[in-house]
Amino acid sequence: MPPFSFAVDGLSATMLVTLAVILVAVLVFAAADIGASLRFYVLMLVFAVAMAITVTATNIVTLLVGWEIMGAMSYALIAFWWREPRRATSGAIAFLTTRAGDLGLYLAAGAAFANGQTDLSGLSGDLVAAGIVIAALGKSAQLPFSFWLSRAMDGPSPVSALLHSATMVAAGAYLLIRVNPLLEQTGWAGPVVAWVGVITALVLGAVAVAQTDFKQMLAASTCSQVGFMVLAAGTGGAQAGTAHLVAHAAIKSLLFLAAGAWLTILGTKQLPELRGAARKYPLIGVTFTIGALSLAGVPPLSLWITKDAVLATAPTAIYVVGLAAVVLSGVYVGRALQHVWAREGQRQKANVLLQVPLPFLAAAAAVFGLVIAPELHLTWWELVLSGGLAIVGIALGRVAFQAKALEGWLGLEPATRKVIVKPTMALAAALARFDDKAVDGGVRAAAATGDLFAKVASGRIEVTVDGVVHRIGAAAKALGRWARRPQTGQLHHYYAQAAVALALLAVLLMIVR
Template identity: 55%
Template sequence: MSALAWALIVTPLGAGALLGLTGHRFERRVPGLGVAAAVVTLGLAVVAAVMRPEASSPLFAGIRAGLEVDGLSAVLVVTVAAVTLAVLAFSAGELGRGGNGGRFFGLMLVFAGAMLVTVTATTLPLLLMGWEVMGAASWALIGFWWHEPARVRAADTAFLTTRTADLGLYLAAGAALAGGVGSLSLDALPGAASPWLHLVGAGVVLAALGKSAQLPFSFWLSRAMEGPSPVSALLHSATMVAAGAYLLLRLEPLLVATGWAGPFVAWAGAITALALGLVAVAQSDLKQLLAASTAAQIGFMVLAAGSGAVVGGALHLVAHAATKAGLFLAAGAWLTALGTKQLPALRGAARTYPVVGAAFTAGALALAGLPPLSLWVTKDEVLAAAIERGPGLYAIGLVAAAVSALYSVKALWYVWRALPANASDAYDREKQGTRRISPAMAPPLLVLSFAAATLGVFGLPGPSAWLRAAAGGADEPAPRLWEPALSAGVALAAAGLAWWRGDRAVPVPAGSRRWLGLEQAAYALVARPVTALARLLAVFDDRVVDGAVRQVARGGVAAARLARRADDGGIDAAVRAVAIAARRLGRRARRPQTGLLHQYYAQVAIGFAVLLLLVLVLR
């Protein structure tokens, strides 16, 4: 059983590393090999979800590297593996035999493998390893077209923002050790001693909100849109952005133990769901609209974690993964064919490419929360827990659900609107499109759209009860009959308003188009002060520290010169004087050495007389 757990994470990581390092040697086979590795990973994930393996090995003194597939992670490993397979299959049709496929498919597999480590880890150090590899892979994938400086800057912004929040996990690990959790087991974190328990909770919340692009970190998700569309599809659905929500769902007992973290997380998720939903409504770029909607939908999962709806949050995560992956892949297909992602230029795209249009429609209607599609069901699972925490949370969540219908139907209105008379002019605004979509892109899109439409069945009373029992969430509140009816009515009314308004903008707060000015605020409040402080420290280092070092060096040189003079004029002179004196004494000592015996007797007699005289005098 332990071998199965290790194989589940080693397969994508090993295959990804191999393709990334050696894929350039067999570029034509890379897409097929990447898809094959994803198929094997999905097979292992399904088996692991059934068999529930666990594994452990020593890592540090008293700390082990543990893996386990339990009720929650079983759902996630299958979701991650399935979405990865769909995205890579689509990428094989989009990239074909070129475009540095070895690096792309290798990084995508490493990215997915790191997420599998994150969702199966049972100890904080191993989770941190997966967390960090995932962040590094996302940076490389967002900046995949590294020869374009704008894309590299976008990757840097996304990486630095999430990296700043990731420091929270290091804070949590240190606080857990100080609080007596020497094993750093995730299940043991709620048992940390106070006040360290609150630092553990704060660190986990900070890292999760940053990774999942919740307020105030949401802006990095906008910058991540500079990467290839398959990267966006994987990043926004089953990896990276979902990792923070998963961590909060996994550590829901920790949120409860702190007392404050649960309500804080719930309100953060609800406010993000509403605010970023309004940002999505204001967008005219399809990928930016989908990016803002991701932050908003992740907000529902964060709301679920703060409200104690672990099963409801997991269901919403799975349904959203299928929905958002399909939507991003459809947007990528249109970008490939038409060379644009601007909504006004995409008018009639669904009519021109009906297969992509049908897949996009299914995903958009699910994202809108319209009955009987998946996100309508899963969103009510979350709202049922929110209303138990307070009517305010429920009200904000319900309004956010209505806003979901606004931005989803807005996108649908554009892509299904009848072709304008100057259709060619509308499509020729950006001329890099190929005007065709590879047939290989269709199967992943159709599978994902089918999943987006049908996964809500797990939220129905029978399957939901079974799933709650399997995941250990049998005590979570279930939606009452009036709640789905109310949310359906609100979603339908908002969808009707969006369709009626069409290209006439729905009023939204100023600054929504620019993502509420979050990036500018981050630069003004964090980046610029830190840069200014760094410059001041550099000046201090150059003028004070380096100046002091230079003065010490100059003093040392001066002292060395004085020492040299003392050595040359004093010590060396004294040594030479002693040598000269010894030489002179030696010359004088040689004079009595004549070789004549009578002179030796005379010298002995004189010496004896001198000694006798000394004896007489001293007496």
């Protein structure tokens, strides 16, 4: 087995800096939201360390270690308030769904080892590529795995902010960008990844539009925006995908922390009940608005540039679908802004720690794209087109829109229960019965048979042998008692006994002759 191996290059260094910045912001916010919970901070730090291991791993064994720890910590953090049954169940669903995808990474590792491959930069083969693609899509909540991210919203707000921005959800997209040469080598993996990414961006954008729960809207938008990163990995746009990942990390952590602040203060995450929240708490409202407009791709904010850079790498059909996803981004952002800026409520004060990270993240959401723009291959007419469509989408956000199927995340979780969970549980129950009746039953029967023989041996043979010994001893004692009776000490008795003995001896001699 190869040793653990780490390295920091341009891609992993970018991810480490992003992780560190978002982690500090989230922990400052958590000090006000969660309080002094040692268990929470330990879990968060281990979670972050696992992400650091994942992004700096140079071989498949090291990657598996970071990947596994990250998955375990995600369950512990999502189910942090485990005494509430729904939260515990949500943690289990998120964990098991991502674990189903993680089987692909084990498949890839097995195939790589069989071919003598361990270094991530030297991976090859269709089976290795297929396994990595499945694992990455599961971790990044792309279709058909997207529903686990909906259940992850039952975790604390700081967990959502970190998980959706710089750690677990980003890990799958990062891995696909890291192994981009492998995807290109197969010929099929790149196009498949690109199409899954852009379809997720479009469909989950529509799901976000249908949400009335603020955190659910942000969760669906995460799936949609990560879809653009996955698209970039499939089309070979590693630089554009990385830029989009970093910009999205700042924006999404900002939006989740703002949503968490309103949830802590107002006790609700329902959009209709957040009417006027931005006017009541202006700092939260202004920073949230910057992040939301950037998420939609409004010029000149960050995601306008990075999203356009991603689309520039795509073939025409994927490009058109991606533009439709851009419109939907504007629609759900427009709906959210319409609610939080409604003319209701008066200005109020909020906990300072809840607001401290927001201006810094808002600044990154605003200017990062402009800083990175010279490094990206951008075309002015594409920028104008995508920016204009984002503004059109925001305008359409005022239109009422309801769709139960979309609000329920396409029914993916119930469908998974019917198609996968129930058959799996039925098979498990059948195997359990087989184990009880055949395997364990055979063991119990063998044990019972052995016990029976033991009882027979102890209750019959031992009793018989022991009884014979006792009887021989009793007979010897009886003979001893009879032998003592002639010993009377009287001389005439001894003469009589001698006479009888001589007579018996004489009779015996006559019979023998």
